[in-house]
Amino acid sequence: MARRFEIFYDVVSPYSFIGFEMACRLRDTWKINLLLKPFFLGGVMKSSGNTPPAIQCQTKGIYMMKDLENLSRHYNVPVKIDHENFAKVAFEKTTLKPMRYLTAIDMAYPQFTEELSRQFWISFFCKIQDITEPDVIRETSTRAGLNKEQVEKAFEDATSSETKERLTSLTKEAVELGAFGAPWFVIHGKDGKQHTVFGSDRWGVIADILDEEYPGPMRKLSKT
Numbered sequence: 001m002a003r004r005f006e007i008f009y010d011v012v013s014p015y016s017f018i019g020f021e022m023a024c025r026l027r028d029t030w031k032i033n034l035l036l037k038p039f040f041l042g043g044v045m046k047s048s049g050n051t052p053p054a055i056q057c058q059t060k061g062i063y064m065m066k067d068l069e070n071l072s073r074h075y076n077v078p079v080k081i082d083h084e085n086f087a088k089v090a091f092e093k094t095t096l097k098p099m100r101y102l103t104a105i106d107m108a109y110p111q112f113t114e115e116l117s118r119q120f121w122i123s124f125f126c127k128i129q130d131i132t133e134p135d136v137i138r139e140t141s142t143r144a145g146l147n148k149e150q151v152e153k154a155f156e157d158a159t160s161s162e163t164k165e166r167l168t169s170l171t172k173e174a175v176e177l178g179a180f181g182a183p184w185f186v187i188h189g190k191d192g193k194q195h196t197v198f199g200s201d202r203w204g205v206i207a208d209i210l211d212e213e214y215p216g217p218m219r220k221l222s223k224t
């Protein structure tokens with residue numbers, strides 16, 4: 001049976017985009033049962049008492065821009081940060097709306113969770129769009145293959161208590177597992193134990209946990 005391999009992520013997080021794409025690329029190679037767990041990073045930061053590094057330390061923020069440029073090239077995952085749009089979405093508006101919408105889709109049409117997540121990141125980090133805006137969410141959903149009826153249902157579902165509770169519950173689940181940031185991986189290792197890993201840059205360590213070989217960044221881009 002394929003080993004459970006969970007990724008907790010928020011579409012606000014560029015490092016999660018890289019971690020998500022890598023996990024998708026490695027899914028067949030490592031024969032893992034990849035479980036996508038969209039959570040709310042703002043809630044994780046608050047509960048764990050963490051502060052976004054770029055806010056905590058300006059020098060770190062400047063470094064992260066260069067780091068993401070290098071990682072984007074290394075993994076061939078298209079990440080471009082526009083400071084103004086990023087600050088507006090991440091810190092002023094937050095990704096609560098898009099994450100509730102993604103959760104609603106995950107509950108009603110889970111077959112679209114993967115592609116919708118990817119398309120949210122593309123809207124945010126390639127097209128430099130405000131992913132909290134309904135029209136952007138509609139356009140992003142269309143690119144992910146959702147039809148009008150599914151989209152309108154998800155907008156409605158996104159405000160329901162079931163959807164809100166589900167997002168809160170996945171966020172809590174991650175916090176209880178020790179999460180303080182994203183991406184957050186929960187891996188069922190070769191030793192039969194559960195391991196947690198933070199970050200999109202720990203593939204050698206994850207390979208050891210699974211007792212597999214890390215094949216490198218496998219730069220082929222997933223469907224975009």
Ligand SMILES: N[C@@H](CCC(=O)N[C@@H](CS)C(=O)NCC(=O)O)C(=O)O
Binds near residue numbers: 015051200
């Ligand atoms: N080295 C990690 C960094 C990941 C990272 O900085 N993630 C951000 C969200 S985009 C975060 O959760 N930061 C919290 C922290 O660094 O404490 C990687 O390459 O993935």
